[in-house]
Amino acid sequence: xxxxxxxxxxxxxxxxxxxxxxxxxxxxxxxxxxxxxxxxxxxxxxxxxxxxxxxxxxxxxxxxxxxxxxxxxxxxxxxxxxxxxxxxxxxxxxxxxxxxxxxxxxxxxxxxxxxxxxxxxxxxxxxxxxxxxxxxxxxxxxxxxxxxxxxxxxxxxxxxxxxxxxxxxxxxxxxxxxxxxxxxxxxxxxxxxxxxxxxxxxxxxxxxxxxxxxxxxxxxxxxxxxxxxxxxxxxxxxxxxxxxxxxxxxxxxxxxxxxxxxxxxxxxxxxxxxxxxxxxxxxxxxxxxxxxxxxxxxxxxxxxxxxxxxxxxxxxxxxxxxxxxxxxxxxxxxxxxxxxxxxxxxxxxxxxxxxxxxxxxxxxxxxxxxxxxxxxxxxxxxxxxxxxxxxxxxxxxxxxxxxxxxxxxxx
Ligand code: PMP
Numbered sequence: 001x002x003x004x005x006x007x008x009x010x011x012x013x014x015x016x017x018x019x020x021x022x023x024x025x026x027x028x029x030x031x032x033x034x035x036x037x038x039x040x041x042x043x044x045x046x047x048x049x050x051x052x053x054x055x056x057x058x059x060x061x062x063x064x065x066x067x068x069x070x071x072x073x074x075x076x077x078x079x080x081x082x083x084x085x086x087x088x089x090x091x092x093x094x095x096x097x098x099x100x101x102x103x104x105x106x107x108x109x110x111x112x113x114x115x116x117x118x119x120x121x122x123x124x125x126x127x128x129x130x131x132x133x134x135x136x137x138x139x140x141x142x143x144x145x146x147x148x149x150x151x152x153x154x155x156x157x158x159x160x161x162x163x164x165x166x167x168x169x170x171x172x173x174x175x176x177x178x179x180x181x182x183x184x185x186x187x188x189x190x191x192x193x194x195x196x197x198x199x200x201x202x203x204x205x206x207x208x209x210x211x212x213x214x215x216x217x218x219x220x221x222x223x224x225x226x227x228x229x230x231x232x233x234x235x236x237x238x239x240x241x242x243x244x245x246x247x248x249x250x251x252x253x254x255x256x257x258x259x260x261x262x263x264x265x266x267x268x269x270x271x272x273x274x275x276x277x278x279x280x281x282x283x284x285x286x287x288x289x290x291x292x293x294x295x296x297x298x299x300x301x302x303x304x305x306x307x308x309x310x311x312x313x314x315x316x317x318x319x320x321x322x323x324x325x326x327x328x329x330x331x332x333x334x335x336x337x338x339x340x341x342x343x344x345x346x347x348x349x350x351x352x353x354x355x356x357x358x359x360x361x362x363x364x365x366x367x368x369x370x371x372x373x374x375x376x377x378x379x380x381x382x383x384x385x386x387x388x389x390x391x392x393x394x395x396x397x398x399x400x401x402x403x404x405x406x407x408x409x410x411x
Pocket of ligand 1: 120122126149234235261
């Protein structure tokens with residue numbers, strides 16, 4: 001069956017999109033970044049860990065809105081908190097009580113933090129944090145890990161369009177887990193570095209996830225303290241998936257600022273940066289606002305989301321479901337003589353096929369899974385949610401088994 005026959009509404013809507021939207025669907029959700037002939041393009045509705053595209057195709061979702069849906073879609077408690085606040089109002093001239101209560105909640109659960117601010121997207125917070133670091137230190141340079149993703153702003157976007165060399169003039173990179181390379185960068189720009197920004201483990205797209213080696217983050221942390229550099233943790237992807245107090249607790253280190261987003265609002269737009277007392281004054285000097293940044297609904301939801309994460313021990317569940325998925329995939333792949341590797345924490349696993357530099361095998365595997373109603377991404381880490389249960393995982397493993405057997409037949 002051609003895509004037109006199997007998903008007529010998708011094809012028709014995409015043709016309309018292309019004529020009125022540059023690229024049709026842009027950014028990381030572009031079908032060009034997934035598997036154009038098989039991937040869903042437009043969602044229609046979702047519930048729990050499943051969603052339906054506009055052609056009515058059902059998928060078990062292992063991307064969870066690129067990490068936002070930690071409790072699952074249409075979560076009854078979250079939706080009732082949202083509805084109650086929406087009935088009272090969402091966007092006002094002023095913040096609401098939730099603004100203060102959410103800041104209280106975050107500063108009490110995140111051990112090093114004595115203040116919090118809010119935005120909408122992750123990029124809002126990473127970009128603001130480096131400005132705070134520049135304000136605090138009076139220095140220009142930012143050190144980041146080569147290949148790390150921190151958002152769409154000019155200093156860090158992986159894109160190329162519309163940039164000028166000056167955008168990156170003061171942004172320099174070092175290799176993950178390479179303390180020697182980090183120290184060399186530190187020496188090269190001694191006295192000029194405002195901030196070092198890292199993710200809690202390295203999770204590049206198109207590459208295996210890499211956990212921090214013993215001592216690597218400690219080296220960064222102690223060097224930052226010694227040289228009065230602001231140490232920023234971009235916990236946007238992993239935050240509240242590994243530890244309810246932030247991923248630095250999971251790995252055992254102490255940043256000066258942490259940025260959160262995805263898991264904070266279960267799909268409602270909210271991000272946050274939290275920081276140390278010593279940065280309170282510089283933080284107050286860096287202008288921070290946006291048309292919708294004080295909206296009440298996402299803040300009410302975020303409070304509820306954090307409470308549910310604790311109450312339902314969601315992090316343990318994500319870990320258990322992730323392990324079940326990985327173990328199942330490893331076992332069935334072995335049965336078909338196919339070598340795959342799982343990297344990163346089980347709650348956000350990244351799967352690769354051996355000798356698959358062009359991602360051809362991974363794409364064929366994901367396509368076969370999508371055809372059976374399981375949405376795996378071919379080159380981005382996946383996400384588990386509280387709404388994934390054993391039966392969903394087992395259904396996905398069955399689909400994977402058929403996909404592995406097809407790969408074998410096609411070879
Ligand atoms: N940092 C990391 C580690 C991320 O994963 C993301 C989003 N994928 C961002 C920053 C940017 O967040 P946003 O897309 O919400 O701006």
